[in-house]
Amino acid sequence: MSYRYEPLPDTQHIRLLSLHALSGHNSVAATLSTHSLDDPVAYGALSYAWGVAETRCAIQIDGSSFQVWPNSYAALLRLVQAGRIGPVWIDAICIIQNDKAEKAMQVPLMSDIYTHASSVYVWLDEASTAEEQASIMLPDMLDRLEKADLLARPTFQEVPNLSQTFQELGLPPLSRISESA
Amino acid sequence: MQEVLLARKIIILCGNAQVDWDHIVRLERQVLQRQLHSILKEPVLTSAQIFEALNRIANFSTCKAKMAASPNGSVPTTVLLHVIRRKGVSVPANRVYGILSLVPASVKADVVVDYTLDPAIVYANFVQLNLRDDPMLELFSQVRGPELFRMHGLPSWCLELDRPPPINRFEGSNGLASGYHAGFAPPLSERHVVCEASDRNVLRIPGFLIDTVIDNIEAFATPSSSQVGPTAAVAILDWESRTRTLAARTLKDDDKKNRHHCYVLALLAERTLTKNNMYRKFEGDAVQLYEQYLTHLRELAEHGKATARAFDFPMVGAIADRAFIATAQGRIGYARPSVQPGDSVCVSQNSIVPFIVRNRPEGGTRYAYGRGLCEWHHARRSDGDERSA
Numbered sequence: 001m002s003y004r005y006e007p008l009p010d011t012q013h014i015r016l017l018s019l020h021a022l023s024g025h026n027s028v029a030a031t032l033s034t035h036s037l038d039d040p041v042a043y044g045a046l047s048y049a050w051g052v053a054e055t056r057c058a059i060q061i062d063g064s065s066f067q068v069w070p071n072s073y074a075a076l077l078r079l080v081q082a083g084r085i086g087p088v089w090i091d092a093i094c095i096i097q098n099d100k101a102e103k104a105m106q107v108p109l110m111s112d113i114y115t116h117a118s119s120v121y122v123w124l125d126e127a128s129t130a131e132e133q134a135s136i137m138l139p140d141m142l143d144r145l146e147k148a149d150l151l152a153r154p155t156f157q158e159v160p161n162l163s164q165t166f167q168e169l170g171l172p173p174l175s176r177i178s179e180s181a
Numbered sequence: 182m183q184e185v186l187l188a189r190k191i192i193i194l195c196g197n198a199q200v201d202w203d204h205i206v207r208l209e210r211q212v213l214q215r216q217l218h219s220i221l222k223e224p225v226l227t228s229a230q231i232f233e234a235l236n237r238i239a240n241f242s243t244c245k246a247k248m249a250a251s252p253n254g255s256v257p258t259t260v261l262l263h264v265i266r267r268k269g270v271s272v273p274a275n276r277v278y279g280i281l282s283l284v285p286a287s288v289k290a291d292v293v294v295d296y297t298l299d300p301a302i303v304y305a306n307f308v309q310l311n312l313r314d315d316p317m318l319e320l321f322s323q324v325r326g327p328e329l330f331r332m333h334g335l336p337s338w339c340l341e342l343d344r345p346p347p348i349n350r351f352e353g354s355n356g357l358a359s360g361y362h363a364g365f366a367p368p369l370s371e372r373h374v375v376c377e378a379s380d381r382n383v384l385r386i387p388g389f390l391i392d393t394v395i396d397n398i399e400a401f402a403t404p405s406s407s408q409v410g411p412t413a414a415v416a417i418l419d420w421e422s423r424t425r426t427l428a429a430r431t432l433k434d435d436d437k438k439n440r441h442h443c444y445v446l447a448l449l450a451e452r453t454l455t456k457n458n459m460y461r462k463f464e465g466d467a468v469q470l471y472e473q474y475l476t477h478l479r480e481l482a483e484h485g486k487a488t489a490r491a492f493d494f495p496m497v498g499a500i501a502d503r504a505f506i507a508t509a510q511g512r513i514g515y516a517r518p519s520v521q522p523g524d525s526v527c528v529s530q531n532s533i534v535p536f537i538v539r540n541r542p543e544g545g546t547r548y549a550y551g552r553g554l555c556e557w558h559h560a561r562r563s564d565g566d567e568r569s570a
Contacts, residue, residue, distance in 0.1 A: 047184040050271055078194050100296035107294045110183060111282030120188035127196025135198035142204060145211045 003032075003064035005096050011105050012036050014113060015094040016043050016087035017061070019080050028059040028076045032093070037112050043087035045117040048075045050092070061093070068092060075123030084121070089113055183282045186244055186256065209238040248283070255285045273300035277307045284311075309389055392526035394537065396431070396507040398423050400518040414481035421475065424505040431507035506537075 008015070013036050020029040035041050048071050057073035058065050068076070072092055079088065095106045114120060127135075185191060191202030212218060218231050244256050261280050270276055274296060281289050288310045295303075401420055409417065480487040503515040508526060516524075516537050524539045 045184060045188070075194065078196070081197075082194075082199070103296050104294040107278045108281065108289070111187060114184050114187035114282065115189070117188065119190045119192055120184050122185065122191060122193050122202075124193060124195040127198040132196060132198040135195070135200045138200060138204050138208065142207050142211065145215070146207070 001064050003061045003066040005032075006034065008034060008102065008105070011109075012038055014089065014106065014109060016041065016089055017093055018087045019076065019085040021083075021085055022080050026077060028073065028080055030059065030061055030076075032061050033087075035087075037109065037116060041087060042118050043089055043116075044079075044084065044119045044121055045114055046072075046075055046079070046088050046090040046121050046123065048072055048123040066093065071123070074126070075121070078123065079121065088121075089117065183280060185241055186248060187282055205238060206242050209235055209242070253285055256283045272296070274298065274303045276300075277303050305389075309391075389528050390525050391528055392508040392510045392512060394506050394516070394520060394524040394526065395509050395522055396427060397516065397520050397522065398427060398505040400502050400504045402501060409478070409481060411482055411485045414478045418475070418478050418482060420505075421478070427505065427507050428513045431511055431513050433511040 005015075013034050015032050016035050018031045018033060020031070023029075035043075050069060050071065055070060056067040057070050059068055059073065059076065060066070069092065072090060076088075076090070079085070096102045185202075188202075193200045193202060193205065212235060218228065218235075248254055248256055261283055270279065277292070278294055281292060281294070284292075288307075291310050292307060398420065401416060477487045502518060504518050504520045505513070506516045506520055507513050512526075520537055521539070524537050527536050527538055
């Protein structure tokens with residue numbers, strides 16, 4: 001059975017998706033609820049590229065099937081796997097996309113939605129093992145870089161240890177950041 | 182874009198990897214400071230990709246800093262337009278609706294979010310609203326200076342209905358210097374500003390009606406020689422006094438001191454830029470310079486001679502043969518001597534240089550411009566009344 005939306009009560013309300021903890025298979029299940037922006041509810045917001053894939057992936061919302069783009073499915077799955085199962089706002093699900101009147105009502109709220117969110121998660125894509133390792137080591141590496149003597153302005157050749165560290169780490173591919181923005 | 186700029190905290194997710202946005206920004210700084218681009222290159226990234234990514238990060242960081250420093254928490258619209266014009270969207274209207282959280286509240290309040298509208302109308306309405314509030318869109322076509330510098334290529338993202346070859350020689354009343362090249366550095370003059378769509382004797386110009394001339398002070402003729410005598414000095418002082426009064430009455434800034442500063446700055450810039458190679462002479466305190474100029478004229482008027490003659494040619498020569506105008510929306514500027522109250526002020530698409538045009542007596546959408554005609558194609562009034570050619 002496909003999911004059926006409940007209408008929003010007024011122009012200050014938004015929907016939030018509460019992800020359920022992962023159970024068994026790699027599937028995403030969630031509950032969709034309505035909240036007023038005037039009430040302080042802690043939630044995150046998800047940002048991702050919509051993509052142009054022809055296929056859809058199914059998630060479960062309140063026990064009903066809901067079709068999403070593969071990219072948003074991967075992002076939601078990642079949040080669940082990481083244990084981030086609090087309420088999250090995601091435009092493709094929290095706004096009825098084929099309801100132009102609701103979109104017109106929700107778009108002016110974007111400013112409040114993003115500024116009230118405790119965090120914004122930006123989903124890029126799947127990562128290689130090296131990229132995952134680099135992300136873990138990045139904070140420590142930045143500390144080491146920033147503690148180095150900036151006044152001495154070392155060149156790349158003068159800091160072989162640092163360059164070696166960079167190479168070993170295989171820094172995250174920055175081009176992906178540009179794709180998401 | 183707005184989700185990144187508005188977020189309190191950003192977490193980048195990439196597969197099982199997770200990076201704080203703050204770390205990305207810190208990394209970008211280290212890469213730039215220590216020139217570490219080359220070691221990011223292998224094995225998958227090209228130099229162009231690296232620089233593009235670093236540039237994007239820097240843009241976001243800059244925008245976030247500007248928002249934090251801005252009194253109304255918004256990003257300059259020119260910056261936003263520069264970013265979004267290159268951004269792909271699945272719903273065209275979202276080019277506008279997707280940045281509403283970032284534009285000034287005065288603009289956002291008047292944008293009607295309606296997904297049933299033609300995207301071209303959405304774009305046009307948005308540009309219209311920004312033109313209304315654009316502090317840089319003065320009628321001083323040749324003003325330039327750090328605070329008046331305009332970004333390249335805006336708002337060319339909007340409403341490109343067609344793109345015929347540009348006309349590279351579209352001269353104003355004073356030649357190219359006061360035509361659409363006015364106020365731009367050379368690269369900007371090559372933009373697609375005016376397009377010739379049809380008819381040999383009619384220019385069809387996509388653009389916007391933004392204002393109406395409500396008052397003007399007649400031009401005075403260029404003095405016969407480059408040196409100004411006592412009689413001319415008296416006339417010019419009178420002209421200066423009347424234009425100053427009209428400017429003070431028209432400019433809507435409550436701060437009289439700032440109002441006078443704006444007037445003088447634009448006045449001097451107009452004059453100096455009209456005469457090439459004279460710009461350097463007038464760097465410094467604009468108001469002080471203007472007062473020196475008036476003192477110079479008073480000396481001439483009262484004693485028949487002045488201690489310095491450097492002002493004569495650039496200051497007086499440039500302003501001669503131009504009318505001074507005031508508009509309904511509080512703008513001031515210069516116009517051709519034939520300008521009349523009721524004339525329309527228009528800005529062509531892809532340009533920020535206004536033109537003053539007049540409805541032809543028989544009505545319709547054709548306007549008189551100089552000795553020819555032009556059609557203001559898809560021009561729109563502030564109230565949304567479309568005038569499509």
